[in-house]
Amino acid sequence: MLHDDLWTANRDLAHACLAHPFVRGLADGSLPRAAFACYVAQDAFFLQAFFRAYALAAAKCKRAEEAECFHRFMGGVLDELKVHKSYSAGWGIDLSRVEPLAATRAYTDFLLRTAWHADAGQTAAAMAPCMRLYAFLGCELAKTPTPDNPYDEWITNYSSAEFDALAGEVESLLDRVATDGPGVRDAYRYAMRCELDFFSAPLEVET
Amino acid sequence: MAMRTLEESALVTGAGELWREGTTAKFLEGIGDGTLPPEAFERWLAQDYLFARGLTSFQAVMAAKAPRDAHGPLIGGLAAMHAEMSWFESHLADRGIDLQADAHPVYRRYVDFLIASAYSAPFEVLCAIVYGVEVSYLAAWSALEAAGPYAEFIERWSSEPFTEYVRSLLELCNRHPHRDQQAAFNQVLRHERDFWRMTWEG
Numbered sequence: 001m002l003h004d005d006l007w008t009a010n011r012d013l014a015h016a017c018l019a020h021p022f023v024r025g026l027a028d029g030s031l032p033r034a035a036f037a038c039y040v041a042q043d044a045f046f047l048q049a050f051f052r053a054y055a056l057a058a059a060k061c062k063r064a065e066e067a068e069c070f071h072r073f074m075g076g077v078l079d080e081l082k083v084h085k086s087y088s089a090g091w092g093i094d095l096s097r098v099e100p101l102a103a104t105r106a107y108t109d110f111l112l113r114t115a116w117h118a119d120a121g122q123t124a125a126a127m128a129p130c131m132r133l134y135a136f137l138g139c140e141l142a143k144t145p146t147p148d149n150p151y152d153e154w155i156t157n158y159s160s161a162e163f164d165a166l167a168g169e170v171e172s173l174l175d176r177v178a179t180d181g182p183g184v185r186d187a188y189r190y191a192m193r194c195e196l197d198f199f200s201a202p203l204e205v206e207t
Numbered sequence: 208m209a210m211r212t213l214e215e216s217a218l219v220t221g222a223g224e225l226w227r228e229g230t231t232a233k234f235l236e237g238i239g240d241g242t243l244p245p246e247a248f249e250r251w252l253a254q255d256y257l258f259a260r261g262l263t264s265f266q267a268v269m270a271a272k273a274p275r276d277a278h279g280p281l282i283g284g285l286a287a288m289h290a291e292m293s294w295f296e297s298h299l300a301d302r303g304i305d306l307q308a309d310a311h312p313v314y315r316r317y318v319d320f321l322i323a324s325a326y327s328a329p330f331e332v333l334c335a336i337v338y339g340v341e342v343s344y345l346a347a348w349s350a351l352e353a354a355g356p357y358a359e360f361i362e363r364w365s366s367e368p369f370t371e372y373v374r375s376l377l378e379l380c381n382r383h384p385h386r387d388q389q390a391a392f393n394q395v396l397r398h399e400r401d402f403w404r405m406t407w408e409g
Contacts, residue, residue: 102316102397109319116326117264190315 002180003171006125006188007132013192014133018140022199027141029149036151037093038101038202044084045098046198049108050127051077053115057123061177066120069173076166083157103201107194114187121178125187128174131167133195134158209370210349213342216377218335218392229396230346232403241355248357251406253304254314256295258402261318262340263288268325269333276382277334280375284337287372294363313405317398324391331385338376339395345373347403 007014017023022039025031051074058070088095100108114126138158149155157163178184213219219226234251237243266288270281299306324336348364363369380388 106312106316106319109316109323112323112327113319117322193312 001171002175002178002184003128003132005180006128006174006185009185010129010189010192013189013196014136017133017192017196017199018137020196020199022203023137023141026151026154027144027149028146029151031151033091033150035202035205037091038205039199040084040087040091041093041095041098042101042104042198042201044081044088044095045100046104046108047077047081047084049111050130051081053111053123053127056112056115057120057127057177060120060123066173066177069169070120073166073170073173087153101201101205103194103197107191107198110190110194118183118187119177121174122183122187124170124174125178125184126191128167128170129188129191129195131163131170133192135164135167138163209367209374210346213370213373213377214346216342216380218338218380218389219342221389222393222396225393225396225400226343226346229343229399229403231350232347232400232407234403234407235347235351237407238357238360239351239355241357243357247407247409249302249304250311250409252295252299252302253306254311254402254406256292256299256306257310257314258318259288259292259295261314261321263292265318265321265325265333266337268322269330269337272330272333274330274383277330277379280372280379281337284372284376311405313398313401317402320394320398328387328391329385331380331383332387332391334376334379334383335385335388335392336395338373338380339392340399341369341373341376343396343399345369347399 022031022035025035054070054074054077058067058074061067061070085095087093111123111126115123135158138155138160141155142159145152145155214226222229234243234247237247263285266281266285270278270285273281296306321336321340325333328336344364348361349370351361351365353361353365
């Protein structure tokens with residue numbers, strides 16, 4: 001399947017994310033609180049673009065059932081944003097006034113450029129990595145729990161069967177709407193690179 | 208004189224230090240005094256060609272959204288981009304540079320910003336973006352004396368017709384104001400700054 005090929009071809013970047021100091025800090029609870037707060041705010045900004053990209057992809061679908069899938073994923077993004085709102089209350093983050101960092105802006109510009117300018121297949125290829133990568137990171141981190149980890153909720157959320165199923169649905173749609181080719185390969189890999197940069201950015205703000 | 212009028216425009220003065228950062232670079236100094244390493248020149252030629260292609264997409268979408276009074280400069284600008292790309296292609300071919308050059312992440316960020324904005328930002332904001340792209344380029348090259356091995360390039364982007372075109376874009380900004388113009392103009396300058404750094408550092 002196309003989604004498997006793409007994931008396998010980009011496992012190097014998935015493992016680079018898993019080994020990233022930000023993700024290690026989530027795993028053992030040592031991530032500075034301010035870095036996590038920064039990340040949640042940036043992710044909330046990112047998810048607004050993610051939501052719009054799904055809507056644009058839905059508008060480009062020729063089959064109603066494919067558009068319905070994108071519509072359902074939009075609901076998933078809204079659920080994720082609710083989780084962010086609950087984090088933000090507890091972590092003292094104001095989500096209403098988020099200035100995007102360069103890495104966030106790069107990612108949202110890429111997503112929106114693809115969603116507006118390319119077809120639904122490339123858009124799905126640009127969006128699937130975020131879902132599968134987070135499911136992967138959540139499951140990997142859940143294997144070695146740290147007692148009293150302040151980031152347990154994050155790990156539980158992304159290691160859940162529900163999130164894995166949602167990632168699987170996005171991949172299944174990708175298989176249906178995308179045709180393997182340089183544009184799809186490039187969109188998938190660039191999205192993975194954006195994910196890696198996204199983890200670096202909050203740590204760079206800190207130092 | 209013409210350049211000074213442009214540099215006194217509210218968008219340029221409102222950008223503060225970003226204006227200098229987006230219009231001066233080690234790369235340009237090397238072009239000016241002829242000491243630029245050939246690999247830096249070739250890197251710039253390939254990435255700037257890719258950028259021109261992205262900018263053309265931006266301008267085409269912008270032209271599609273434009274009111275009648277903006278058709279002249281925008282459609283003229285699109286025709287000029289076609290000539291520009293042909294000119295780049297001949298220079299790339301002369302140097303044996305692969306036209307399928309890998310897109311540098313800095314180039315990608317700039318073009319993603321342009322095309323995402325073309326579709327999603329109001330026309331008035333697009334005026335500030337295209338003005339920003341062109342006025343910063345004009346300023347960067349106009350600061351150099353048209354001499355040495357790169358004289359052809361310096362002359363091309365400090366010429367009177369190019370200056371006139373940039374002036375027509377400033378008039379568009381003035382006729383179609385918007386409160387978000389300055390933020391978009393500043394974002395262009397950040398991308399310009401990063402682009403010039405990339406051409407020098409790789």
